[in-house]
Amino acid sequence: MVQLKQVSMRLKSIHNIQKITKTMKMVSASKFTKAERELKSARAFGYGPRKFYVSSQLQKEALGKEKEKEGERELAQPPEVKKEDVKKPRIIYVAVTSDRGLCGGVHSGIARMIRRTLAERSADAPHHKIVCIGDKSRSLLRLAYGEHILVSVKQIGRTSPIFKDASTVATAITQSGYAYDTAEIYYNQYFTPVKYVTTIVPAFSRKNIELAPKMTAFDDIEEDQLESYAEWTLAALLYYALKQSAASEQSSRMSAMDNATKNANEMIRKLSLLYNRTRQAVITRELIEIISGAAALK
Amino acid sequence: MALAFRNMLRTAARRMQVRGYADAPKGDEMALTFAAGNKVFFNKQVVKQIDVPSFSGSFGILPKHVPTLAVLRPGVVTVVENDGKQTKIFVSSGTITVNDDSSVQVLAEEAHPLESLDRSAAQEALSKAQSELNSAANERAKAEALIAVEVAEEVLKAASA
Numbered sequence: 449m450v451q452l453k454q455v456s457m458r459l460k461s462i463h464n465i466q467k468i469t470k471t472m473k474m475v476s477a478s479k480f481t482k483a484e485r486e487l488k489s490a491r492a493f494g495y496g497p498r499k500f501y502v503s504s505q506l507q508k509e510a511l512g513k514e515k516e517k518e519g520e521r522e523l524a525q526p527p528e529v530k531k532e533d534v535k536k537p538r539i540i541y542v543a544v545t546s547d548r549g550l551c552g553g554v555h556s557g558i559a560r561m562i563r564r565t566l567a568e569r570s571a572d573a574p575h576h577k578i579v580c581i582g583d584k585s586r587s588l589l590r591l592a593y594g595e596h597i598l599v600s601v602k603q604i605g606r607t608s609p610i611f612k613d614a615s616t617v618a619t620a621i622t623q624s625g626y627a628y629d630t631a632e633i634y635y636n637q638y639f640t641p642v643k644y645v646t647t648i649v650p651a652f653s654r655k656n657i658e659l660a661p662k663m664t665a666f667d668d669i670e671e672d673q674l675e676s677y678a679e680w681t682l683a684a685l686l687y688y689a690l691k692q693s694a695a696s697e698q699s700s701r702m703s704a705m706d707n708a709t710k711n712a713n714e715m716i717r718k719l720s721l722l723y724n725r726t727r728q729a730v731i732t733r734e735l736i737e738i739i740s741g742a743a744a745l746k
Numbered sequence: 747m748a749l750a751f752r753n754m755l756r757t758a759a760r761r762m763q764v765r766g767y768a769d770a771p772k773g774d775e776m777a778l779t780f781a782a783g784n785k786v787f788f789n790k791q792v793v794k795q796i797d798v799p800s801f802s803g804s805f806g807i808l809p810k811h812v813p814t815l816a817v818l819r820p821g822v823v824t825v826v827e828n829d830g831k832q833t834k835i836f837v838s839s840g841t842i843t844v845n846d847d848s849s850v851q852v853l854a855e856e857a858h859p860l861e862s863l864d865r866s867a868a869q870e871a872l873s874k875a876q877s878e879l880n881s882a883a884n885e886r887a888k889a890e891a892l893i894a895v896e897v898a899e900e901v902l903k904a905a906s907a
Contacts (some may be wrong), residue, residue: 492781492789496843496851500778503813504846611783611855657815665846667814673801676817680841684853687783 452730455723462719467714472550473705479696481643483608485636487695494649494688497681504660506652536572538597540621540628541565542586543578544635544688544693546605551701554693557646559588564696565632566593577626581617581690598624609694614687622679629656631682635689635695642703644696651685654678776809777826777849780835782857787835788825796850797824798842808903809848819853820900822907825842834860836904858885863905 501507541562545555562585566576578593580586580600589597599620604613621631630650637647654675657663669677778796780788798806799821818840825833840854875894882888 489781489784489786492779492786492851493783496779496781496841496853499845499849499851500815500843503847531828615855662846665813667812669815670802673817674815676801677815677841680817680839680853684841 452723452726455719455726458717459716459723460717462712462715466709466716467709468528469705469712473702473709475700476551476698476705479608480695483691483695483698484638485627486537486608487691490688490691493684494692497651497685498649499563500681501650501652503662504657504666505662506660507525507650508654536575536680537629538575538577538627540579540626540631540635542621542631542689543580543582543589544633544686544689545580545582545585545588546693546697547583547602548605548701549584550704552704554636554644554697554700555584556588558636559585561646561648562589562634563592566596577628579617579621579631588672598626604690605694605697609690610681610688612667615683617686618679618683621682627653629653633685633689635693636700637698638692638695641699644700649685649689651682652678754860774895775848776807776811778852779850779856780823780825780852780857782837782840782854784858787857791827793825793827794830795824795826796852798840798852799823799837801844807842807844807850811844811848811850813846814842814844818842818852820897822860822904823852823854823857823901834904836860836863836901860907862902863901865902865905868898868901868905872902874898 474621498507527697543558543562545558549555569576573596576593577597577598578589578596579587579598579722582604583602585601586597586600599617601617601620621628628650633649633651635647635649636644638644652660654671654677657674775792776796777790778788778793779790780786794808798807798816799812799819800816801819802816804821805816818837820838823835823837825835827833835857836859837852837854838856840852840857843851843853845851846856850903872895875891879888879891879895881892
């Protein structure tokens with residue numbers, strides 16, 4: 449026999465949880481509209497550098513066509529990096545997540561993709577470095593790849609990302625002193641409120657830009673200017689990735705919390721039925737006790 | 747009557763078609779993408795000329811400019827649209843990319859139209875930056891303060907022009 453007290457306590461706690469998830473859903477809905485609005489102005493930051501990478505043939509892939517299948521990932525590799533088999537490319541993997549959880553598979557998707565890529569390219573493992581943006585990616589990647597983590601950044605996701613955040617991360621990467629060739633930024637590309645795709649966008653270092661196949665068509669540029677250009681472009685791409693991932697995270701949290709609220713509703717329905725039945729059973733039992741007690745006294 | 751009407755329709759359709767072609771970026775036209783963290787000013791819009799301040803000196807970009815990369819310095823970007831309308835926008839920092847298909851991307855950290863700059867606020871920012879420069883303890887703080895002074899000076903110059 450279920451204890452009436454236990455059921456009522458359980459019911460109460462689920463009621464409270466439902467209130468919380470409902471509020472979280474509303475909060476993330478309003479954050480999401482803001483993130484989506486701000487994403488519009490950030491789109492050009494992703495478009496600009498990629499357009500340059502394509503026109504200088506650093507990147508082969510056609511612009512605007514996002515890779516949706518993970519199998520096509522290898523195509524994103526710049527051709528000249530593959531040629532340099534003697535010198536393994538130094539790649540840093542930037543995982544764009546946030547500090548906050550409870551948003552479906554947004555963060556674990558990023559971590560899973562990085563883990564898989566690292567496992568595939570395990571041959572040149574010493575050249576791999578990971579940059580974790582947000583606490584979630586750090587805790588997900590720390591166990592397996594702890595020694596590869598170059599920089600990890602916290603305090604992401606509380607407020608909507610601004611350019612300063614991206615430039616801080618870019619500065620941290622530059623100041624870490626690791627001479628990378630390519631930075632692969634893993635983030636969730638936002639499409640619709642119910643669809644996001646984990647995507648990779650490469651950012652190239654100065655050295656790589658200089659070696660681009662069509663760089664000769666470009667005007668001569670002073671070295672320090674190109675350096676600043678590469679650094680700034682990294683910041684711009686990070687900003688773009690942060691904005692995209694913020695929008696997908698909020699949209700994903702919105703649906704996660706919606707589901708949680710629905711589930712809580714379902715539980716409340718079942719538990720209140722159980723509660724009422726148990727209460728009725730207790731009353732009936734007490735009545736039987738009283739009646740039978742009275743009958744015994746006669 | 748019906749014939750005349752049909753003729754009119756046809757002419758109208760032809761005119762629309764012509765306009766459609768003119769809008770699409772051709773080889774000798776440049777599509778400008780000008781965006782900042784706060785706003786997108788031009789999105790793949792065809793313009794006549796762009797004047798940008800860069801660290802290798804200010805330069806103007808016309809269609810069929812040689813492909814180049816440059817870093818923006820604080821200053822005023824002037825965009826001349828196809829109808830001759832001039833737009834002046836103040837930028838703090840960023841990059842300029844001129845691609846071989848004559849498309850231009852200007853990405854700035856912060857950008858605001860000249861008319862929204864406030865002269866007195868700029869003056870205030872300048873004096874604050876200068877005092878920071880004087881009290882800067884190490885090289886890094888000094889460099890940061892120098893940049894702040896430079897930006898504030900440029901804002902002031904742009905706002906008073």
